[in-house]
Amino acid sequence: MTIHSPGALLASRLPLVLVLAFLAGCSGDSKPAAEPKAAVAPRPALTVRLTTPQTLDWPQSLPANGNVVAWQEAVIGPEIANYRITEIRVQVGDTVKKGQVLARIADDTVASEQAEAKAAVAELEASAAEAKANAERARDLREKGFYSAQLNTQYQTALHTAQARLAAGQARLQAASLRLGKTAVLAPDDGVISARSATVGSLTQSGQELFRLIRGGRLEWRAEVPSADLARVRPGMPATLTSPAGQPVTGKVRAVAPSVDPQTRNGLVYVDLPPTAAVRAGMFARGEFELGRSPAVTLPQTAVVLREGFAYLFRLEGEDRVVQTKVTLGRRNGERVEVLSGLPAGVRVVESGAGFLADGDAVKVAAQ
Structure with missing residues (x-):
């Protein structure tokens, strides 16, 4: 039995492996190498609508804060003291x-004091009439020589004494009538009751406050303006303040204080x-004074994006790409805002949806 070594066995099989490799290379089933893929264009991030800046004639305004107070508030109190209040006819508002x-x-x-004064006057009138008749009779008799000059003088x-007493009695009657009239507390002017401290059954006191009255129902806004801007405000200028509920109220400057705090x-x-x-006395309100008008380069507020404390907009660069641009804002009027700087002339700006964009994004421009 013949035993072959591993090296001899590998050497004997090597020609067969080479033949098989050659046949595989010549086979018609071989495939060509894959071609490189073409570059894919980026998809638009968003479909946007464009706008262009508009130059409008806008008012120049000066912002201010202040309180709404009564134009004049009258304090109404009793004119007679130590008498009881029997009836209250009005309430606050x-x-x-x-x-x-x-x-x-x-x-x-x-x-009763008035009735007593009337009776005293009637008595004094009778006394004065009697004294007058006696004086006239004495004068006539004096001329005929029956009375002496001394008796006529008496x-x-x-x-004269009776007439003086009558005048004093009439003055007392008038004072009593006036006091009786003071038992009705009257409104000194047209207006609105802003406070009431009077209560039925309490005694009136000198200097006591029963009611407060806003004269004419007039209110005023006392706006605090920095001294550097005070000279720009003049009487007659329009001013618009915003109520706590957001409702605008337009007034007119009546006066400017001659001094500053x-x-x-x-x-x-x-x-x-x-x-x-919309506003009531005691409210705090913000507002502004209209100083004049000037041109302003404006955009819709929707075109402005606030990021990291700065204002940006996205202007179209080329056909389908946007560039983030930092701008400085000025006045606001309705739904538009003034752009002071950072906006090149003649550019087209993304009007809506700018908050979803980033610098360099591809966009699809919507048909106008």
């Missing part, structure tokens, strides 16, 4: 007319407000 009765005070004591003096360096501007339920 009621609109009243000049001379309208707001409250009544007990008048029985004052009425009658004339009695007449040494602590805040702000001066007060007094703005008359129209009658409205």
Whole structure:
């Protein structure tokens, strides 16, 4: 039995392997090498609508803050003291007319004083009439020689005394009538009741406050303006403030304070407000003064994106790519905003959907 070594066995099989490899290379089933793939164009990130900047004539404004207060607030109190309040006829928020009765005070004591004064006047009138008749008779008799000059003088003096007492009694009657009239607390002017401290049954005191009245229902906005801008505001200028509910209220500057606060360096501007339920006395409001008009390069607010504390917009570069551009904003008016710098002339800007874009994105422009 013949035994072959591994080396001899491998050498004997090598020609067979080479033949098989040659036949495989010549076979018609072989495939050509794969060709390189063509580059794929990036898909648009978003379909966008473009806009161009518009130059508009916009008002120049000066922002300010301040409080809404009553134009004038009258404090209404009793004019007689130590009398009991018997009736309250108005409440806070009621609109009243000049001379309208707001409250009544007990008048029985004052009425009796008036009746007593009337009786005293009647008595003094009778005394004065008698003194006058005596004086006239004495004068006639004096001319006929029946009375002496001294006696005639006495009658004339009695007449003057009676007339003086009558005048004093009439003054007391007038004072009693006035006191009786003061038992009705009246509105000094047209307006709105802003506060009420009067209660039925309480005693009136000198200097006591019963009601507060906003005269004419007029309110004003006392805006605080920095001293550097105070000279730009003049009486008659329009001013628009925004109520806490967001409703605009337009007023007119009535006066500018002649001095500024040494602590805040702000001066007060007094703005008359129209009658409205949008604002009330005591409210804090923000607003602005219209100083004039000037041209502004504007875009829709939807075209501006705020990122990292800065404002950006996306302008179209070429046919389908956008470039993020940093801009500086100015005034706002409705749905548009002013661009102060960073906006090249004649560019087209993404109007909506800019918040979903990044610098260099490919976009599809929607048909206008």
